[in-house]
Amino acid sequence: MGFLKKYFVGYFIFVALFVVFLRWHKARVYSDVLLTQMLIFPSQSKDVTEDPCFYNIVGEPSTPGQYLKLSIDCRDKRANFTLDFRAIREKTVGGAIKELFRINGVTLDPAKLKCIMEGRSVTLADEVAAKNSLECRI
Amino acid sequence: MPYMKKGIWLTILALVVTLVIAFLLRYQNFASVPLPGQSTDEYSNTWVGLSLIRLGMPVGISGLVGIKNYPTYINPDRILSSTVPGGALAISYPWFDHPPMMGIASGAFAYLSGERNFGDVALLTIRKPVVVLGTVTVGLLFWLAALWFGPVTALIISLLYATSPLIVIGSRMVQAENGLVPVWLFSLILLTLTQKKDGPNLIRWAAFFAGLTVLFKLSGIVAIISGVFIIGRKRRSLIEFLMISLSVAFLFVIYGLAIDTREFMAVFLSNTSRVYGIGLDAIYDLFTSTKITSTKYLTDGWPLVGWLGMIYLAAKKDKSSLFVLICLASYLAIYILFGSASYGWYRIPFMPFLFIAAGYFISEGVTNSNYLVSAIALLIPLGVNLSRLFEINKVPLLILIMRFGILGLMILLLTGLVWPENRIFRNFSRSAVILLLVAAVLTNILYLQKINVDYWYKVN
Numbered sequence: 001m002g003f004l005k006k007y008f009v010g011y012f013i014f015v016a017l018f019v020v021f022l023r024w025h026k027a028r029v030y031s032d033v034l035l036t037q038m039l040i041f042p043s044q045s046k047d048v049t050e051d052p053c054f055y056n057i058v059g060e061p062s063t064p065g066q067y068l069k070l071s072i073d074c075r076d077k078r079a080n081f082t083l084d085f086r087a088i089r090e091k092t093v094g095g096a097i098k099e100l101f102r103i104n105g106v107t108l109d110p111a112k113l114k115c116i117m118e119g120r121s122v123t124l125a126d127e128v129a130a131k132n133s134l135e136c137r138i
Numbered sequence: 139m140p141y142m143k144k145g146i147w148l149t150i151l152a153l154v155v156t157l158v159i160a161f162l163l164r165y166q167n168f169a170s171v172p173l174p175g176q177s178t179d180e181y182s183n184t185w186v187g188l189s190l191i192r193l194g195m196p197v198g199i200s201g202l203v204g205i206k207n208y209p210t211y212i213n214p215d216r217i218l219s220s221t222v223p224g225g226a227l228a229i230s231y232p233w234f235d236h237p238p239m240m241g242i243a244s245g246a247f248a249y250l251s252g253e254r255n256f257g258d259v260a261l262l263t264i265r266k267p268v269v270v271l272g273t274v275t276v277g278l279l280f281w282l283a284a285l286w287f288g289p290v291t292a293l294i295i296s297l298l299y300a301t302s303p304l305i306v307i308g309s310r311m312v313q314a315e316n317g318l319v320p321v322w323l324f325s326l327i328l329l330t331l332t333q334k335k336d337g338p339n340l341i342r343w344a345a346f347f348a349g350l351t352v353l354f355k356l357s358g359i360v361a362i363i364s365g366v367f368i369i370g371r372k373r374r375s376l377i378e379f380l381m382i383s384l385s386v387a388f389l390f391v392i393y394g395l396a397i398d399t400r401e402f403m404a405v406f407l408s409n410t411s412r413v414y415g416i417g418l419d420a421i422y423d424l425f426t427s428t429k430i431t432s433t434k435y436l437t438d439g440w441p442l443v444g445w446l447g448m449i450y451l452a453a454k455k456d457k458s459s460l461f462v463l464i465c466l467a468s469y470l471a472i473y474i475l476f477g478s479a480s481y482g483w484y485r486i487p488f489m490p491f492l493f494i495a496a497g498y499f500i501s502e503g504v505t506n507s508n509y510l511v512s513a514i515a516l517l518i519p520l521g522v523n524l525s526r527l528f529e530i531n532k533v534p535l536l537i538l539i540m541r542f543g544i545l546g547l548m549i550l551l552l553t554g555l556v557w558p559e560n561r562i563f564r565n566f567s568r569s570a571v572i573l574l575l576v577a578a579v580l581t582n583i584l585y586l587q588k589i590n591v592d593y594w595y596k597v598n
Binding site for chain 2 (some may be wrong): 003004007010011015018019022023025026027028029030031034035037038039040041042043044046055056057058059061062065082083084086087099102103104105126
């Protein structure tokens, strides 16, 4: 049993250092800004495109009542997207378009789009609500 | 003595060739099959490690009920345009769904490869260390099987494990089970060595590695349970093993409490009320299907041979057979106890032991004149492989060879069985089993050559 006594003395010293290290590391490096950057920064290696209709997002979010329909008319083709409304950080027309462009690596300036929502013309600053349908064209 | 030396060198050479084959098969199409996104756990595991390094807090995808999550669109490898329908991922932080060891390994590799944000993480990077780990597992399996059943049987086992399509494709994925298995095998190797020569330090290291398996996934507790049964009634060794392994495993609790006590407790409570997703027919499903991801089944005959081999081993009374049974039965108990979902990777820890059972079952035909059962066992994976290789062009000649070949083989083996003293029949029977084994391994490799992205879409 002599070994176990020595082992647990070493173990408790290790645990103490481990706890101190974890807390110190978190206090030193954690920030909400860095967390957001890690979550939403577009990949450095991902191919980017000017064409908002080039990439799609498959399927529908399984969030009843918490979605936003967005369709884009790209002259020769049309793309339809359904976004999870909860995942759109900035709840405006521009915010929704920027989120879509971020996901798909689209570099087009959102200001080049003209959009209508529920039958009326909207600007990028206009607010969007869940279940809205947004139709844009270049 | 020179003859023995030659044998050792031949074994080492055969092992090296097996490891090279294992690596090449795992490396081929490693980033594309299984398709990126077929398991988002691969990314989540890496994100956990990456965020621990950069933020000091684990961030990952959580499916737990009652745990706050932040729906976020993250699109590595463009998975949202292909395999992950439905959109935003349920990101949770601090993430304590599982222990972080696989995440730390994978995240550290991603970090060292220059990937900093979640969107940067690519399977082309993060699957590389797993492919190496899969190859190391083949080597460890050889070592363990050699200690239990001798080098010839171990070579057969490692060759089957190196080439089985199910194992090769499963061992490309960044799943905690692919880290848990080699650590468990190493712990078992050390435990087996202590049976051969009394070394208290070996038991202690075995205990350390058994505890370490839990830091990959909670189901790694199987390494501690199996270790306890293998040590048996040696009281002092048992106490040391339990104290050390449990103290190492407990580091997960300390880690969780140190980062965020309240969230860790909430996740712990949520984990206890997980949905029992594998169903009451889980054991039947385990024997009859070979699942590889959450939705894909890749038919492979080898695990079934393993289950048959287990029955064969159960009838034997030697210590090595008992060890295999202990490992298989312990993991079966854990698999049924946890049983949260019917994912293919939950079955990975069964595989080394099923392949030991399968390899032993087959080697009995090569070394111990048990030709008939070995031949029948080999016909299972061989038939599966051939049917996959010729599923479009059904070659009439092959069908003819199969029908009459099996008839002739059975007549030969049965004659050898009722006339055991006849050397000619014995030699023919042994040659037939070796030929079937070579054919089964070759068809494993040929089948794997066929499994590319196009073929993968057809696998269901």
